[in-house]
Amino acid sequence: MPPLPQPELPEPAYPSVDSMLARKFGKEVANYFSGSPLNRVSFLRPDHQFLSQALTHPSTLFLLFQNLNPLTSSPTDLVKVKYADLKPLLPSDPYAKSEAEVIKDYNSTTYIPQLVFLGLDERKDGVAYKQLYKGQPYFALDVTPKGNLKEKAEELIKGFEAKGWSFPEGRMHLSLPAEEAAIYAEARHMLDWNARNPFCAQCGQPTLSINGGFKRTCPPTDTADLPSSATSTSTATPRERASCATRSGISNLSFPRTDPTVIMAVLSACGTRILLGRQNRWPKYWYSTLAGFLEPAESVEEAVRREVWEESGIVVGRVVIHSTQPWPYPANLMIGAIGQAVPAAVAAETSVNRARKTGSTTEAGATQEGASRGEDLQKIDLGNDPELEDAKWFTFEEVKEALRVGTSGLGEEASAEYKEGDLRLPPKTAIANQLLDGVVNGFATGTFGKL
Numbered sequence: 521m522p523p524l525p526q527p528e529l530p531e532p533a534y535p536s537v538d539s540m541l542a543r544k545f546g547k548e549v550a551n552y553f554s555g556s557p558l559n560r561v562s563f564l565r566p567d568h569q570f571l572s573q574a575l576t577h578p579s580t581l582f583l584l585f586q587n588l589n590p591l592t593s594s595p596t597d598l599v600k601v602k603y604a605d606l607k608p609l610l611p612s613d614p615y616a617k618s619e620a621e622v623i624k625d626y627n628s629t630t631y632i633p634q635l636v637f638l639g640l641d642e643r644k645d646g647v648a649y650k651q652l653y654k655g656q657p658y659f660a661l662d663v664t665p666k667g668n669l670k671e672k673a674e675e676l677i678k679g680f681e682a683k684g685w686s687f688p689e690g691r692m693h694l695s696l697p698a699e700e701a702a703i704y705a706e707a708r709h710m711l712d713w714n715a716r717n718p719f720c721a722q723c724g725q726p727t728l729s730i731n732g733g734f735k736r737t738c739p740p741t742d743t744a745d746l747p748s749s750a751t752s753t754s755t756a757t758p759r760e761r762a763s764c765a766t767r768s769g770i771s772n773l774s775f776p777r778t779d780p781t782v783i784m785a786v787l788s789a790c791g792t793r794i795l796l797g798r799q800n801r802w803p804k805y806w807y808s809t810l811a812g813f814l815e816p817a818e819s820v821e822e823a824v825r826r827e828v829w830e831e832s833g834i835v836v837g838r839v840v841i842h843s844t845q846p847w848p849y850p851a852n853l854m855i856g857a858i859g860q861a862v863p864a865a866v867a868a869e870t871s872v873n874r875a876r877k878t879g880s881t882t883e884a885g886a887t888q889e890g891a892s893r894g895e896d897l898q899k900i901d902l903g904n905d906p907e908l909e910d911a912k913w914f915t916f917e918e919v920k921e922a923l924r925v926g927t928s929g930l931g932e933e934a935s936a937e938y939k940e941g942d943l944r945l946p947p948k949t950a951i952a953n954q955l956l957d958g959v960v961n962g963f964a965t966g967t968f969g970k971l
Contacts, residue, residue, distance in 0.1 A: 523932040524595055524695040526947050529954075530555025530702065546963060551845035551856070552694065552949035556702035558639030561653055565732035568622075570649050571615035571637055574657035576603055579646035583638075583660045583707050584680075588715075589687040590704055591663075591680060595695045598704060599685050608672040609633050609663060619730050624758070626739035628726045631667025636660040636710045636733030638703060660707035660733075662715070694929055694949040701949075702846075709848040710734065713776045716850070720774070723764040727774060736774040738764045777851050782823045783811035784857040785955040786836060789864065789896040794919055794959060795834060796943075797911035802930065806944040807912070809952040814855070824857050832911045833901025835867035836860065842958055845951040856951045858959060864890075864898045887913075916960050918943050923957055 532548035532555075542548070564570045574580060581600040584591040591599040603610070614635055617625070640646065640655030648654045665673040677687075696704060710733055720727050720738040727736040741758035766773070786795040786809075796807035812827035814820065821839040828836045836859040845854040861867070864886035890897030890913075900911050925937040926944040934944055946952045 521932055523928045523935065523947075526927075526949060527552075527596075527695060527697050527701070529948060530698040549843035549954055549958065551843055551854075551951045551954055552698065553701055553705040553846045553848065554844075555698055556639070556706060557641055557643065557699050558658055558703060558706075559642050559653075559655065560639040562734070564649070564653065565637060565734055566619055566730075568615045568618045570653070571732055572613050573649060574637065574640075574647050575613060575615055575635075575659065577647045577657060578602070579644065580657040580659065582606060583658070583704065584663050584687075585660065585708065585711055586662075586664045586677065586687040587689075588708055588712055589689055590693065590708070591685055591687055592693075593685050595688075595693075596697065598696065598700050599680070606661065606676075608676050609661070609669055610635075622730065623728065623737060623739045624741065625743055626728050626741065626758075627743045629744045631669055632729075633666075633669065633673075634662040634711055634714045634729060634733065636707060636714070638706055638710075658703060660711055662711050694947060705846050705848040709846070709851055710776060712848070712850045717774055720764060720766060722766050723762055725761055725764065731773075734776060738766050738774075740764075740767055779852050780814040780820075781811060781847070781852045781854050782814055782820055782827060782857060783809055783854050783951055783955070784824045784828065784836075784839070784859050785809050785842075785952075785959050786828055786834060787858070787860040787959065788890075788913060789861045789898070790890075790894075791860070792895055793897060793913040793915055794956065795828070795832060795861070795900075795911060796914055796919075797832060797908040799907070800909040803944065805926075805941060806930075807910075807914070808946050808950075809955055810908075810911075811854070811952075820855050820857065824859050828859065830905040831902070831908050833904060834898050835862050835870050837862040837866075842955055842963060843951065847951075854951045856955050858955060858963060861898050863896050867898045914943060919945070919956055920960050923953065923960070927953060 529552055530550040532550040535547060580603055582603070583598060583600060593599050614632065636659060638658040638660055640653065640657055642655035644656035646654065646656035663673050663676060693704060714729055714733060714736065717736055718726060723738060725738055728739050730737050740761055742761055743758040745759050746756045795810070797810050798807045810828055810831050812823065814823045820841065824839045825836045828834050839857050839859040842856040842858050844856060847854050868885050885899050887897045887899050897913050902908055902911060922943040922945045925935045926942055927947045928934050928944065929947050945956065948954065
């Protein structure tokens with residue numbers, strides 16, 4: 521398929537303000553899916569009066585999702601609807617009661633569409649709460665047909681489809697404008713987390729969404745067996761649920777998960793080449809930076825060194841953090857780093873010591889190609905972790921040309937200038953692209969060619 525338009529990246533915070541950090545390290549890099557215009561006002565999420573006012577305000581906008589796919593009118597436009605459009609699914613105000621009352625009235629048999637308060641756009645007129653917190657409220661709502669509201673959700677979706685709107689399937693939505701992409705990322709992340717945690721991890725009983733969709737709790741009682749007329753103010757007694765450790769102490773709630781992941785551009789010891797790898801499911805000639813999950817009791821720097829060695833056999837020395845990127849598929853925080861391989865002789869000594877401990881006979885060394893060019897390039901070894909189909913050392917010139925004409929999303933064509941057989945790279949909406957751009961434009965040397 522032809523490449524989709526690549527949106528501009530978000531502006532970093534206060535880009536025009538001079539600071540000693542910017543002079544020393546260059547300007548901040550803001551990656552796609554970050555840079556949300558919303559003030560999350562997280563301290564107001566337990567305030568049901570605020571949430572109720574924000575939910576029903578005439579200015580409030582809702583992003584809708586079906587099976588985690590957003591409602592769109594085009595690849596570059598999210599559809600935003602009003603509260604009145606959602607009356608079939610939200611016949612009453614879900615925030616009319618306090619959290620304590622909602623927990624007390626919990627009914628495990630009633631399906632409630634997942635609703636998440638995303639924040640306030642303070643640039644727009646909207647709700648004014650206590651004259652301190654003002655702006656246009658944003659919510660996300662899961663309209664996937666389920667439970668006792670299945671037919672109403674299906675009817676609502678048919679109405680949207682009649683307008684030409686749709687819920688396009690796909691893991692990536694990388695053509696949205698930067699601000700909308702950031703709001704989408706928050707919404708998808710939170711809806712996905714809620715959908716994955718319908719039961720308590722400690723006792724296995726159903727959980728309840730509270731705190732504007734940002735927490736889940738394990739209620740102590742269940743009104744499912746009570747007459748339909750029973751409420752929190754009646755004399756009827758709800759059923760006591762089995763005991764659960766999450767209802768006492770400091771671990772009384774389930775919080776949204778975020779999975780830290782390292783992704784790194786690796787320079788050769790001589791500083792002339794960049795290590796890239798590819799998986800067999802990727803298009804021909806398409807390479808990217810290496811990446812992997814951060815493990816418990818491991819620093820970011822250690823994770824970078826471990827992942828690079830496991831996947832490519834390359835021993836990395838100094839590691840610095842470049843930038844980070846939220847990645848809502850489903851809950852990653854990509855921690856972008858730039859590392860530099862140690863000289864081949866040092867790597868060989870390291871590998872010999874490791875071999876004595878593990879019984880391996882593999883030793884690292886310099887490549888013949890590198891030696892012929894006067895470059896210090898460690899040999900690549902894919903034999904540890906078979907995750908990669910291939911890995912190579914690429915020159916700065918090859919990477920620069922690929923950044924200019926060879927970027928695209930997976931399944932998309934490169935630009936018309938791209939020559940078959942040359943290197944291809946991820947689009948600029950991916951942090952891998954920004955890491956490579958940073959390396960070839962001075963981040964590693966401190967020259968900062970783009971400043």
